[in-house]
Amino acid sequence: MLEQLNQNNLTNTMTGNIKIAGEVIEKIETNPTLMNRVFSALKAGGVSAF
Incomplete structure (x- = not known):
């Protein structure tokens, strides 16, 4: 998803x-x-989602 958005926008x-x-x-x-999926990944990575 980020790669697709990056192609459409200037990130500099x-x-x-x-x-x-x-x-x-x-x-x-x-x-x-x-x-x-994002919340699960954050929790697995040790980042608490709030």
Whole structure:
């Protein structure tokens, strides 16, 4: 997902990075399966999701 967004946006600027982050968050929030996978990965990595 990040590679696809990276191809469509310039990531060499803070504005580009913020835009990509917003698009990633939107995709995660609208896809319950993806959200569960992200939270599981964060928990497995030792990062507490809150």
